[in-house]
Amino acid sequence: SQPITVGQLAKLMHRNSSEIIKFLFMLGNMSTINTTMSDDDVELVCAQFGVECHKEVVIEEDDIEDQLKNIEEDESKLQPRPPVVTIMGHVDHGKTTLLDTIRKTNVIEDEFGGITQHIGAYQVSLHGRKVTFLDTPGHEAFTAMRARGAQVTDIVIIVVAADDGVMPQTKEAVDHAKAAGVPIVVAVNKIDKPGANPDRVMNEMAELGIMPEEWGGDTIFQRISAKTGEGVNDLLETMLLVADMQELKANPDALASGTVIEAKLDKGRGPVATLLVQRGTLHTGDSVVVGTSYGRIRRMTNDKHKEVKKATPSMPVEIIGLSEVPRAGDVFMTYTDYKKAQTIASQRLEKQILKERNASSAMSLEDLARKI
Numbered sequence: 162s163q164p165i166t167v168g169q170l171a172k173l174m175h176r177n178s179s180e181i182i183k184f185l186f187m188l189g190n191m192s193t194i195n196t197t198m199s200d201d202d203v204e205l206v207c208a209q210f211g212v213e214c215h216k217e218v219v220i221e222e223d224d225i226e227d228q229l230k231n232i233e234e235d236e237s238k239l240q241p242r243p244p245v246v247t248i249m250g251h252v253d254h255g256k257t258t259l260l261d262t263i264r265k266t267n268v269i270e271d272e273f274g275g276i277t278q279h280i281g282a283y284q285v286s287l288h289g290r291k292v293t294f295l296d297t298p299g300h301e302a303f304t305a306m307r308a309r310g311a312q313v314t315d316i317v318i319i320v321v322a323a324d325d326g327v328m329p330q331t332k333e334a335v336d337h338a339k340a341a342g343v344p345i346v347v348a349v350n351k352i353d354k355p356g357a358n359p360d361r362v363m364n365e366m367a368e369l370g371i372m373p374e375e376w377g378g379d380t381i382f383q384r385i386s387a388k389t390g391e392g393v394n395d396l397l398e399t400m401l402l403v404a405d406m407q408e409l410k411a412n413p414d415a416l417a418s419g420t421v422i423e424a425k426l427d428k429g430r431g432p433v434a435t436l437l438v439q440r441g442t443l444h445t446g447d448s449v450v451v452g453t454s455y456g457r458i459r460r461m462t463n464d465k466h467k468e469v470k471k472a473t474p475s476m477p478v479e480i481i482g483l484s485e486v487p488r489a490g491d492v493f494m495t496y497t498d499y500k501k502a503q504t505i506a507s508q509r510l511e512k513q514i515l516k517e518r519n520a521s522s523a524m525s526l527e528d529l530a531r532k533i
């Protein structure tokens with residue numbers, strides 16, 4: 162594109178040149194009305210004054226999610242990976258109990274003790290095969306992830322208490338699974354309770370369009386008691402069959418990328434993030450960018466809080482070393498070069514700050530150009 166002077170740009174933007182000169186001065190650039198501007202400066206000025214720049218004058222837009230979508234997978238490099246399963250359902254219908262039974266640990270007792278040791282994701286071994294379970298702290302987190310286009314789960318298990326039936330959050334779970342386009346397995350829970358009515362659950366789910374296989378539909382309903390463990394093995398076997406039909410694969414040799422499952426600021430350790438690796442292999446020491454946060458992974462632990470040096474596809478890991486706390490649902494990407502990671506993160510931060518400051522008046526530079 163043709164170089165533009167400060168004076169010309171000011172005229173196009175219906176601004177006083179002095180405003181632009183002042184802004185450039187704050188960025189450390191001395192200029193006059195006749196100074197020709199670099200494309201980068203034009204972009205920054207446009208952002209500062211709420212004007213959308215046309216592509217030609219914008220520095221290359223780096224959009225990690227787009228980059229990921231554009232990755233052409235070399236089929237020969239794809240390897241089977243463990244399924245990622247999310248357990249959803251109405252409050253008190255037994256999600257935690259089910260996860261607990263699956264893991265055979267005592268998360269619930271910890272909760273009673275007041276030390277909520279929440280783990281966002283973990284892997285278990287079933288018949289010698291690994292399965293990753295996501296323990297979504299709430300449907301909000303899942304909604305936030307989806308809003309950002311993050312596709313993390315391969316299968317959704319919807320838990321419905323047989324003594325309570327379909328409730329509002331059951332419907333939400335169905336909507337989430339449908340929107341994500343992933344298969345559903347229904348766990349009809351609490352069948353040990355006297356008031357249990359599994360048929361009612363099937364009827365109500367069928368009304369939502371989730372038709373049981375035994376009625377000619379394609380969704381498997383498994384009767385379980387998360388408390389006694391009855392039916393839980395069958396549920397897991399069903400789940401593995403559903404996973405097999407998907408032929409889930411990923412390239413483990415690529416630079417790692419994936420999604421933030423949850424993140425928080427720890428007083429002693431700084432930003433801590435649970436990442437789900439979805440492609441490639443993540444190593445300690447890797448340089449990653451997540452949103453506007455970046456850093457070199459200082460330490461990585463698995464779901465059993467054991468230090469690990471690498472994480473392969475579908476593995477959840479907790480990492481430290483990021484510059485700030487990322488958001489759940491943000492995509493992370495690894496770079497071979499720390500400097501590059503740093504540059505990308507800081508460019509994004511700069512853009513974000515400018516965008517927020519100028520959310521208002523938007524005028525495209527194309528429109529402006531026509532007026533010359």
Ligand code: GDP
Pocket residue numbers: 250251252253254255256257258259350351352353354385386387388389
């Ligand atoms: P969540 O809110 O979906 O995570 O539900 P919880 O797992 O916390 O369970 C809520 C309550 O239901 C707890 O008191 C559990 O002990 C109880 N519960 C869960 N599953 C079963 C079950 O299969 N049978 C019976 N009788 N109680 C259950």
Ligand code: MG
Pocket residue numbers: 256257258
């Ligand atoms: Mg729970």
